[in-house]
Amino acid sequence: MGSSRPARPAQLDPALVNQIAGGVDPERLSDLAHTTAASLLDRVHHTEDPQVVSRVLTLVDVEGVDLVAELWSHAEPDSLPGILWRLYMLRTWMTRDRESISRLWRVGEPVATAASAIAGVDQAPTEDDIARTADSILSGAFMGDFAVALERAGAFCDVMVAGLATEAKRRNARLSEGASSPAGADSSTVASTEGHVQRAAIARMLHHAASLRQTAADFRHGAALWRRDKLE
Template identity: 65%
Template sequence: MHYGSGSIVSSRSNGFTPTGSPRPSRPGQIDPGLVEGIAGGADPSEVSEMSHASAAALLDRVHHTADPEVVARVLTLVDREGVDVIAELWSRSEPDSLPGILWRLYLLRSWMRGHDAAIARLWRVGEPVATAASAIAGVDAAPTEEDIARTADSILAGAFVGDFAVALERAAAFTDVVALGLRVEAKRLSSASMAAAGAGTAGAQRQPDKAARLLHTAGNLMVTARDFRHGASLWRRGKLE
């Protein structure tokens, strides 16, 4: 994971932004006309309507089918479609909307699977002893990178075939622990930097900058966790649209 790099940006814009995503041909889950309409400079109100309609249609379709192939195709939508195409549909939606929340869930999965080893380590730092967060997120206190990848799929799949609010709460618990791991790492770097500065060690000046980047990334994750929890509350009240 490149802490503090462009791999994660503010949750109020794009949430998690995995890098290096390919853009293969569009599968059948998304109507090409929707994307073409947006790319063609459609009216913002029309873009919003298409975003909400496509998110609701996708969620409704999977909720009403028991076909595991459909679930698998939706789960890997970003892998097959390319994150930029999904972004055209949902990335500009507010975090308290269905398309905005689905966008963040898809990017969370991509980010977790793309940086599973680093995230597993951060989880072990942020959650050294199993707590309620471990139970909610469904992650052991010492996960492997394979555990992180499985959890990424499980959270997103749960949004489509299980209780949507529960999936959001799992996502929130997960991002909170990773954010805590980043904050612990930042504190360690700051302490090491102070010790190195006192000893006159070369390179000590770079450590505060890295610690600041870790804290910035942790802050973004905490905002995203709040978005997930708020989304869960709205869903339970029938107000997430």
């Protein structure tokens, strides 16, 4: 999420790779990003074909992230392609890591109860609940009120931030308790190694939380722009 870039499987048409990498100027690529994002959103808003909706929701799953990334990943977060990119990446993360996310939700939900109500997730969601919520948020963006879908996405990120921060605090407390306990030479070496591993894990969690916090802010700003008809 945020500024990070996902791994990109080799599923993009080589001709398109050559065209994009071979000299399409940034302005033209930006125009293409905005045009494709607006066209995709408009088409789904005006269709009643469930197969079209299904294909759009699973665009990244079926086609790979390459084409979407080339078109949208560099778009500004206050633009329609930039926001759609974040929505698709949120769904990808929620679907892929549903088990760890459901655990984090149980940790973060008591801290961010208002956010959980907005996101529309139970207090103790199962892995399947997380996957259904991922589809619900993305389908809501295309089929329902776009701003509401963005607010739900932002609220979901808020609970994840609370979960990550709380878990990092717990781990740090346990690490501090272990460091203050007396130990022999051999066990001290093991404890030092384990402490290094735990500190690295805590740092990753806090970094991820910061990225999600910014993403949540991007979603909320996008919702405000959409309501003013200024998200393009």
